[in-house]
Amino acid sequence: MLRQSLQPETVSGLEWLQAFPQIDSTNRYLLDQPGPAPGCFQVVLADYQTAGRGRMGKSWRAPPASSICLSVAYTFQSRQSNLSSLCLATGVAVVRVLRELQVPDVTLKWPNDILVNDAKLGGILIETRSATGANPIAITGLGLNVDLAGASAEDIAPDRAGPITDLRRCVDSLPERATIVALLIDALCGALRRYDAQGFAAFIEDWNRSDWLRGRHTAVDTAAGRIAGAAAGVDADGALQLMTQEGRRSVRSGSIVLPVPASAKP
Numbered sequence: 001m002l003r004q005s006l007q008p009e010t011v012s013g014l015e016w017l018q019a020f021p022q023i024d025s026t027n028r029y030l031l032d033q034p035g036p037a038p039g040c041f042q043v044v045l046a047d048y049q050t051a052g053r054g055r056m057g058k059s060w061r062a063p064p065a066s067s068i069c070l071s072v073a074y075t076f077q078s079r080q081s082n083l084s085s086l087c088l089a090t091g092v093a094v095v096r097v098l099r100e101l102q103v104p105d106v107t108l109k110w111p112n113d114i115l116v117n118d119a120k121l122g123g124i125l126i127e128t129r130s131a132t133g134a135n136p137i138a139i140t141g142l143g144l145n146v147d148l149a150g151a152s153a154e155d156i157a158p159d160r161a162g163p164i165t166d167l168r169r170c171v172d173s174l175p176e177r178a179t180i181v182a183l184l185i186d187a188l189c190g191a192l193r194r195y196d197a198q199g200f201a202a203f204i205e206d207w208n209r210s211d212w213l214r215g216r217h218t219a220v221d222t223a224a225g226r227i228a229g230a231a232a233g234v235d236a237d238g239a240l241q242l243m244t245q246e247g248r249r250s251v252r253s254g255s256i257v258l259p260v261p262a263s264a265k266p
Helices: 008-012 026-031 086-100 177-202 204-209
Strands: 014-020 041-046 067-075 106-109 113-116 119-129 137-145 217-222 225-234 240-244 247-251 255-257
Touching: 008 014, 008 177, 026 041, 026 067, 026 119, 026 137, 041 177, 067 177, 086 106, 086 113, 086 119, 086 137, 086 177, 086 204, 137 177, 177 204, 204 225, 217 240, 225 247
Parallel strands: 014 041
Antiparallel strands: 041 067, 067 137, 106 113, 113 119, 119 137, 217 225, 217 255, 225 240, 240 247
16 A cells, blocks of 8 residues: 555655546646645545646646656645745655666756656646635646656657656666655655745755756746846756846746757857
């Protein structure tokens, strides 16, 4: 039983865990539930999502039973006025699990992609809600490719540019699915509690060590337009730092564009 494989620290705050063979969206399911008590978790996982999605409404169509679809709801014990860096913090937690599983060359692409050898292995979607005067509830959704069975990037993410990979291709021996899931639940729950207590400061060094973009010339499409420059890590709030022709710029939200034309490089 999955619950019995979890660490005692996780179980102590786990209100419930539900698993589905199929669901529209694990994040959506949790968003529709009454949230957990402060400092506690609710977890849902599925073998297949019929309406899985990524940031900014992008689609994700992994074949049934090919991926881990996992979401964790957590109610913060503190008010947390800024949760913009939570996606980065949970990414650090997932990378630690993958390295424990001997996955080589794992990196993080701002703000939410998990890469192995430059190919996307997974992604994270954070959604939040709160009632007036109440502490925020964060829904952390993780999609991790396990065995895509030959499906192409165009089949899975038609609106994404770039290669896609899975765990089967990254390790010599693929662990049991339940083992991977338990490690990920423990890691995400631990990261949420740590973020609650210490904020992004507890994660920023690990993030910058895993930063796939650092030093690369890139561009970000933002609501105010495209910003191009050399990536220089993230700041204390998780904003991407770009060294542009006009100087350092902080980008809090947007979509990465690669490669950048030579004429746009600083």
